[in-house]
Amino acid sequence: MKKYILAILVLSTLTSFGQEKLNIISSASIFNDMAENIIKDKHHLEAIVPIGGDPHLHTPTPRDAKLVTEADLILVNGLSFEGWINELIANSGSKAKVVTITEGVNKLSSDKFANSTDPHAWMDASNGLVYADNIYKSIVELDPANEAFYTENHTVYRKEIEDLDNYITNEIRKIPLDQRVLITSHDAFAYYGQRYGIRVEALVGISTEAQAGTDDMMRIKKVINENKVPAIFVESTINPKLINQIAKDNNVIIGGELFADSIGDEESDAFGYVEMLNHNTQTIVGAMTKSKDIESAQSHNHGDQNNNNIWLYLIAGLLLVGGFVLAFLKLNK
Ligand SMILES: [Zn+2]
Incomplete structure (x- = not known):
């Protein structure tokens, strides 16, 4: 035992x-x-x-x-x-x-x-x-x-x-070349910008410890105006107050939230390293190509309108021809 x-x-x-x-x-x-x-x-x-x-x-x-x-x-x-x-x-x-x-x-x-x-x-x-x-x-x-x-x-x-x-x-290639400028809170996107061909302008430096000054605000304003940047971005780990202010002052939209120094939580679509870069790219490209989408959607609608008009003309024409044929038949009775 x-x-x-x-x-x-x-x-x-x-x-x-x-x-x-x-x-x-x-x-x-x-x-x-x-x-x-x-x-x-x-x-x-x-x-x-x-x-x-x-x-x-x-x-x-x-x-x-x-x-x-x-x-x-x-x-x-x-x-x-x-x-x-x-x-x-x-x-x-x-x-x-x-x-x-x-x-x-x-x-x-x-x-x-x-x-x-x-x-x-x-x-x-x-x-x-x-x-x-x-x-x-x-x-x-x-x-x-x-x-x-x-x-x-x-x-x-x-x-x-x-x-x-x-x-x-x-994906980044979908953004018009002259608008490929990424504006964010802190300078976390330099590697991203260098690898994927998008210029990066951040409000503050590579550490979030730095504080944005009036100079920084003016620099960002200039970049927005010069490049007709349609959207700027907030970051998940940083207070969005200043970026929101810049968006308001310069009449641009907040393109969404980017993840730089942390993955997103379980509920988000950035819950992982690959997912986070994926989310960032979709958010950036989505917002930076939006104005283009609206334009092309509008021209697409114009196209539809034209098509509809052609059908209207065709039906009216057919009715007219039909009317003539009927009148012709009646007269020949
Ligand atoms: Zn950082």
């Missing part, structure tokens, strides 16, 4: 070892979603900054300290995106491996601040592939036993990001 119990104990311990889940922590929701696409529910995944939170301005909480302390792997963007994270990790005494997932991306320097790199590299889907590759490598290193599983997921995810990259390229 004792042997039997011992065997069960050994077996259950072994099984629980086999099922032990690792804690994989990402600084922000975007990277957590990327990790989920490759790791699925094999391990515990969690983001430090919750959905809708602003990773530039995050203040670490006791929950964050606990997450970091218990982490086996921490995925960070780096490039000064999460200025608060190094201190959080250092103070927590965490033994986790910290991986900078922007390693190998094409970096853009900020044209507004000297000697600083723009952290928003994920906004270019070809960089998204590098993020996915780095996450894949780090999880295989940590859990080599499940390499085949991660490889399969990584391959599927890569394809999804490649398709997204092509989709965005084609």
Whole structure:
């Protein structure tokens, strides 16, 4: 009996070892979603900054300290995106491996601040592939036993990001060339603009910490007027007050809400990295081509009108001819 119990104990311990889940922590929701696409529910995944939170301005909480302390792997963007994270990790005494997932991306320097790199590299889907590759490598290193599983997921995810990259390229081309100017709250779209060929003008710099001044408002006003920009955009993690004011003052529409530093919540169509870039592209192209749509719809209606007129003339003509034929027949009786 004792042997039997011992065997069960050994077996259950072994099984629980086999099922032990690792804690994989990402600084922000975007990277957590990327990790989920490759790791699925094999391990515990969690983001430090919750959905809708602003990773530039995050203040670490006791929950964050606990997450970091218990982490086996921490995925960070780096490039000064999460200025608060190094201190959080250092103070927590965490033994986790910290991986900078922007390693190998094409970096853009900020044209507004000297000697600083723009952290928003994920906004270019070809960089998204590098993020996915780095996450894949780090999880295989940590859990080599499940390499085949991660490889399969990584391959599927890569394809999804490649398709997204092509989709965005084609969509942006629908905006008339002289109107391809994207105006947003903070300078998170430089990578997007560079990759997909749209000029970007932001109210404030690459961190949301900066405050917009009168100069910024005047600069945006000038860009709107010079390019006949039909729409400007608010961002999900930023107070829309100033952008709303600019829209009102310059008689342009708010084209919609864009996601830059966080994915959207479960109810939104931006609940994931791929979904977020997809949503942004649909929102931008939808609003920037709207005036064109109305024009072409109007000319289309004119076309319909013309067609209707042709039918009217045809029917009137037939009635007239019919009348003549009837009169002719009556006269010949
Ligand atoms: Zn940002």
